[in-house]
Amino acid sequence: MNGLPPLSSRTMGRISAARLASTLGQWHVGGPRGGGHALADALAGRIRDGRLPPGTRLPSERELAAALGVSRTMIGAALGRLRDAGLVASRQGSGSWTAVPPGGRPPDAGLPDGGEPINLTRASPGAADGxxxxxxxxxxxxxxxxxxxxxxxxxxxxxxxxxxxxxxxxxxxxxxxxxxxxxxxxxxxxxxxxxxxxxxxxxxxxxxxxxxxxxxxxxxxxxxxxxxxxxxxxxxxxxxxxxxxxxxxxxxxxxxxxxxxxxxxxxxxxxxxxxxxxxxxxxxxxxxxxxxxxxxxxxxxxxxxxxxxxxxxxxxxxxxxxxxxxxxxxxxxxxxxxxxxxxxxxxxxxxxxxxxxxxxxxxxxxxxxxxxxxxxxxxxGPALEPRRRELRARRDALVAAVRAECPDWSFRTPDGGVNLWCRLPEPIGPRLAAAARQYGVLLTPGDRFGVRDGLERWLRLPFTQPPDRLREAVRRIAAARAGLATR
Ligand SMILES: Cc1ncc(COP(=O)(O)O)c(C=O)c1O
Missing domain, CATH: 3.40.640.10 (Type I PLP-dependent aspartate aminotransferase-like (Major domain))
Known part of the structure; x- marks a missing residue:
């Protein structure tokens, strides 16, 4: 029963067929042929990077087929592949739900010390002066x-x-x-x-x-x-x-x-x-x-x-x-x-x-x-100049931390905005995001910023939090990455 969540509909989160279709985006861009593979791959990516957390009850095959505009046979084939990969579990009469990715603990939204996670999934600064x-x-x-x-x-x-x-x-x-x-x-x-x-x-x-x-x-x-x-x-x-x-x-x-x-x-x-x-x-x-x-x-x-x-x-x-x-x-x-x-x-x-x-x-x-x-x-005036000063200091702190902790990442220091867009040497963005959760950092991997899969080498780091918190987040991300390398 590897990673099966308790089978109680009260404790299991659900995702609607419409939301799942929107989360999947244009998974079928390559055309309907081989769709079972493409759909399974797209779902697997979202389970591995935590966008479909373990224990999420999936819509019925009929609902999914209607929302995605494909046949129930294709849905069945995709779910079968995911079951074989240990990413989905099903039980007769109870439907299907996402399981813990093999080799990974369930995503842990808290810091190892029990504190609040550092959330880098939102690029929104706090309220400005004034x-x-x-x-x-x-x-x-x-x-x-x-x-x-x-x-x-x-x-x-x-x-x-x-x-x-x-x-x-x-x-x-x-x-x-x-x-x-x-x-x-x-x-x-x-x-x-x-x-x-x-x-x-x-x-x-x-x-x-x-x-x-x-x-x-x-x-x-x-x-x-x-x-x-x-x-x-x-x-x-x-x-x-x-x-x-x-x-x-x-x-x-x-x-x-x-x-x-x-x-x-x-x-x-x-x-x-x-x-x-x-x-x-x-x-x-x-x-x-x-x-x-x-x-x-x-x-x-x-x-x-x-x-x-x-x-x-x-x-x-x-x-x-x-x-x-x-x-x-x-x-x-x-x-x-x-x-x-x-x-x-x-x-x-x-x-x-x-x-x-x-x-x-x-x-x-x-x-x-x-x-x-x-x-x-x-x-x-009273809000804007301090806001720019604050973001400049945060950007510079983040840039220095990434250079020190992740020297093989590349990026262009931006002239404005709130994000650092980092290129990783390997396509590990989704895995790194899933691993970083266990170190108390929530990340949005680069592929979320793409129309199709293909941006797995990228990671978006917003610099909207105070410098100390950004430095701590980068230290934890670097530790998560080191953990991936030894798996
Ligand atoms: C490019 C872009 N457009 C729009 C928004 C959302 O703007 P609003 O909160 O005004 O809807 C964001 C928020 O992060 C954004 O990054």
Whole structure:
């Protein structure tokens, strides 16, 4: 009974067929032939790296077949392979569940000393200075706002004006009517996706890229079309390659992070933006430009950066393709993710259409958080400079720790953002992430940032925690890795 969890439906976590399908992403990219193997491999990777923890009850074969759009025979074959590998257990009448990977203890979410694990799966810094004074100011402003009889579903006017003015200063003249307040940058992308891409449509994404954006496309039954972002090349983006992809695959939408790409930390230079803007216009492709890290310019990255330092920021991509870009922004990384608020900037016409489609989901963002953000953006100085200083110190501490503890890893020190994207000498990312759990460090392995398997040599390390904690995390990761080498 190797690693079987207790067979009580009360103690076993479940995963729905829809979530499992979204976690698997595009496992079947190679085509339906040999699908049992491909599906088993994809499931095995997710069990080994802890995304499907041991003791998770799997949906029935019938539900899985429906969610993945394949036959029950293929599901049965894949589960059979996983049973043979000791990664899944089944019992007649009780279904199937994930088992402990052979040779590994169950993932242990605590530190060996019983403390809290160091969680590097989230790239979200804690609340910035200035958040509480702005909260008090918002409380006072609320008195006035309570007199209004209704609410504005696109967002309150003062906040939209402030956000519009920031774009105008950055080189894209923007009217408040071109701004819609959302519940975060990701919400903005989800709305654009709903408006512009339907089931079966292609969506161009960067690879590596933002996993939740991949999930959103997959959940909408879209097809991801990846284009590479190179962490080491002189320019991160291959604009000719993107142009050819747009022409040949005609995606309905592109999703791009040109200002401190997640996870590589690259920033696209002005020349590439101009060429990319022209290509978007020529191919009539809408692009969601995720600027959630745009204000996190840290400077001091490795040479070859394409837009280093707060003073030399290139114009927004929207300046080069105003009609085709939908920019999403957020205070989650500059101020605090807990605000759960963000915005979309687009043409007035698109904002109107986004507003209409939003009405089927919700009718606007909470007023108090809008007042709060409005205060924060009214005088961003007090939060932004300390935030950049803090992240610069954390990045430098992480870089020094990785150089000292893992000298055979390679990376490019990023000029901004919150992540260090590390290349390992062997494809052990998922195994290392699973092993690191036992040392009290939670990691997201690099393959989670890929559309298909293939990024197993990579690891994303966010530098959003204090330097001491980052140093301790790297020490533990190095110990976990040494443990892998001796297995
Ligand atoms: C690239 C990117 N976009 C969007 C988000 C989420 O933004 P929000 O919290 O505003 O929805 C994140 C958060 O980590 C992110 O890294």
């Amino acid at each position: 958040l509480l004074p702005a909260f008090e100011a918002a409380r006072r402003a609320l008195r006035e706002a309570l007199r209004d009889e209704t609410y504005d579903d696109l967002g309150i006017a003062p906040l939209r004006e402030r956000i519009a003015a920031r774009y105008t200063v950055r080189g894209v003249p923007t009217a408040p009517s071109q701004i819609m307040i959302t519940n975060g940058a990701h919400h903005g992308f989800a709305l654009a996706l709903r408006l512009l891409a339907g089931p079966g449509d292609r969506v161009l994404v960067e690879e590596p890229g933002y996993p939740h954006a991949f999930d959103a496309v997959t959940a909408a039954r879209g097809h991801l079309v990846p284009v590479p972002v190179d962490p080491f090349a002189a320019s991160g983006w291959d604009i000719d390659g993107i142009a050819a992809t747009l022409r040949q695959t005609s995606p309905r939408l592109a999703y791009l992070m040109v200002d401190f790409h997640n996870p590589t930390g690259r920033r696209m230079g002005a020349g590439d933006r101009e060429r990319l803007g022209a290509v978007l216009a020529a191919t009539r492709t809408h692009a969601v430009v995720d600027e959630s890290a745009v204000d996190l310019s840290l400077g001091g990255g490795d040479p070859g950066g394409d837009g280093d330092g707060p003073g030399s920021a290139p114009p927004p991509l929207a300046a080069f393709a105003p009609r085709w870009t939908i920019t999403v922004g957020s205070p989650a990384k500059t101020h605090w993710g807990g605000l759960r608020i963000g915005w979309v900037r687009a043409s007035e016409e698109l904002i109107g259409r986004l507003g209409e489609i939003r009405a089927s989901l919700d009718l606007g963002s909470p007023l108090f958080e809008q007042l709060w953000l409005s205060g924060l953006l009214g005088d961003p």
